[in-house]
Amino acid sequence: MKQLESRQYTIGAIFLGIGIIFLIRLFYVQVIDTHYKLDADNNVLRTIVKYPARGLIYDRNEELLVYNEAAYDLMIVPKQVEKEFDTIGFCSLLEIPIEDYREKFKKAKKYSRHKASIFEKEISAKSYAKIQEQLFNYPGFFVQTRTLRTYPQQTAAHLLGYVGEASPKVIKKNNYYKSGDHIGISGIEKQYETALRGKRGQEVQMVDVFNRHKGQFMDGAYDTTAISGGDIQLTLDAKLQAYGELLMQNKKGSIVAIDPQTGEVLALISMPTYDPNLLVGRSRSRNYAKLSIDTLKPLFNRALMAKYPPGSTFKSINALIGLQEEVLTPNTRYSCSRGYRFGSRKMGCHPHPSPVNLEYSIQTSCNAYYCNVFRSIIDKYPSAEEGYNVWRNYVTNFGLGKKTGIDLPNELSGFVPETEYYDRYYLKGKWHSTTILSLAIGQGELGFTPMQMANMVSTIANKGYYITPHIAKEIDGKPIRELDSTIVRNESGIDAQHFKEVVEAMYQVVEKGTGTSAKIDSLQVCGKTGTVQNPHGDDHSTFIAFAPKDNPKIALSVYVENGYWGSRWAAPIAGLLIEEY
């Protein structure tokens, strides 16, 4: 018996042993190991993102260009989808193939059986109306609202740009964005993304095991409301823009109109264009693919990205440089017998009275006159290289051959060759004014964007300077001039008095020269035609103009690809636009 009595200690020891094991384990689980706490948060806390409404975009006359329309994401909770699900009916309702349905369902199930995930993205309000009526037949599905961009005017597609989902690359680079967020991809939407997007809000909810909402975490201490994006007013005149697009219909080319006194861009047309509503919502990728393989390249923003030689419109600039360099006076006359001969070569010209003075040379666009002017500028200096650099400096002061600094992405800088370019081409010291004579009439290596051309016109209209062009007028009620310090007055380095001569000549161009088709009775329009030689096909037609002559309100450049002479297409279009404005 005594022996057995000691067994109570064995039993007691077993009890205590288990108790101690439990306490050690509990200490480990509760105090030492921290990953259970994280898991607990993951279990309970659900962060709901509240998407802010993107800012609206207006034109200069408060006309609405872009607003948001509700769109609907169809959500699925796989667990709630019934076994006897009418797959065929559902697919025809959504207009998706049955394989799509299966794949998406599998994807959703893989994500979670209990949690909701997006089944079909961005269903338009129109399709939603139909789906909504039937949705109650399909348990496990519900909709979540989202906003989509809508463009009531269907105009200025390139300029406004479009919005898409942030790519993985962007998400990686910028930690604001999360998968599924919208981001401006081009145009204004991209340029002013930070202003337009607003601030995302969040709501930290506590949920139970069935993902049912049980209340706010810490009574909402971590909740933030979404702040809507700021509205943007553009300097754009939507009516002018639409009219320009109408005039350019079925043509390729570009029009840029600027208010020279302020640098405000009034119209930025690139043709062919597309309906901005195509690049919205769930059909975006399909439409984008279609547009991007179009041989007319509708997605290409010619106004900022196409480089054309300026053609004869450039003669005004050469005239100005000549005057400033004092190799030319308003009375300088050169004769022209259907061209300019140098050595055995000849640059042709069209038949017109000879000799010509400065005013008439612009009016009639005489090639020979500008060959003389150009040569005298370059040859004023001991070497062609030196002379060219002086000339080039003047040209770039007009905002040519460098980015104008407009507040839009993807602007190209155009091309005015450096001396090194010719050195490489012709060897150093082996090129002369005659070698690069085509620059005299705006041909050759020169390549300017329509934007730069319009800017050049502004400089002429302003008689010596241009304001950095810009498209945004007010952001969230604040004038852009206060926000953007890069908008400044840029001097051309040519005296105002010289401009007078050229402006008068350009007035004559429209009154009785090559640009008469742009004439408006009530207005003094100044302009210059251009015919750009095109090695790939018919010549491009171009025209630059501003009006009125003395107190210019609008300066524009028009390019019509393959439009023959400047007088044929570009000038009448410019005239109509000025009249409209």
Place this chain on the structure above:
Amino acid sequence: MRGTKILIDNVDWLTVGLYLILILAGWLNIYAAVYNEEFESIFDTSQRYGKQLLWIGTAGLIATVILLIDERFFSTFGYLIYGFVLLLLVAVLLVGAATKGATSWFAIGGFKIQPSEFSKFATNLALAKYLSTLNIRMSDLKTKVTAAAFIGLPAVLILLQNDTGSALVYGAFILVLFREGLSGNFLLIGVVTAFLFVITLVFQNDVYNLPFELSLSGGWMLIIVTFLLLGIIYYFNRNKKRILILLSVIFIACTGLFKSVDYVFNNVLEPHQSKRINVMLGIESDPYGAGYNVNQSLIAIGSGGFTGKGYLKGTQTKYDFVPEQSTDFIFCTIGEEWGFLGSFFVVALFMTLLLRILFLCARQRSAFARIYGYGVAAIFFFHFTINIGMTIGLAPVIGIPLPFFSYGGSSLWAFTILLFVFIKMDADRLEVL
């Protein structure tokens, strides 16, 4: 009057106090586990906490009645009670209501009675009565067989109800038999068998590469290791002949066991049982399937930290991430809301209660009371070990309640009866000659 006064003097108020603390703590935690803002009153009887209060009240009544009954009632009617409960167990198989795959309830009106809870008490009573009979010796084969029959009969009936967890509780009586003279080897064999069963499952699919280009499957490896261990025990033991026979038996049994684990595992256990064991052993990782309960339970307890999240502030249990949180997984609520301090308190309470019962057992004059007391301790201990063990991932998920904490009338009544009959016996110990 004098009798009552003596009773009051002799009742072990420490045990009663522990009982009251456990029940109160249990009630508060059930309130937290099913806390519902719509029914904020802890007395609302449409909710589980309100009902539990009713159970507690009636349990108190039962306890009082027990204390007033003559102690001899239990020793006299031990077999009768046992027989009656066996009848109930048979009856429940025939007319009982099924919940969660187990046919273990009698539905009487709005209440449900689970006879298997009370059969623990009855079995304990009958076993104590049998073993305390004069001239009973544990070393006799007849004694062993009879005791095994007393224990096995209700266990088998409960197994037939498909309530494996409750049936396993009867294994706890091995502690009682051990105390009354059963060779320690049985206890050892029991523990070793369970241990090896688990180890075999874990290692059987591993292959070990040995020198000389030999490779062994995990099973054979374990057989060799067991053999070596047994050899060492043999070497250091004095009674060589007896030990040799015993070790041979163990060795053959173990070898047989390795070969039979697969069979038992795949053919005897139900799929959900083998799955639970696999998950517990880490062979299968399945946080959303069978491992879900344990995983969520660990998250709840682990997230409590040192001091806990505060009463009624547990998010895991409140939002139903932990299943069965007011019954089998009630310990999660404690762990989450009261942290390590709370867990420590509960474990310490149980330890105190168990050791106190052992202490009371030691001072009994009658073998009947002593054996009965060990039975009480063994049953509490088993419930405590398995229940808390499963919530912290140390034991397989076997659905048995945590005494006094888990919601449920039958179990609360049964545990109360179990404990208070012993308290009564202890109070009357001096009257036993």
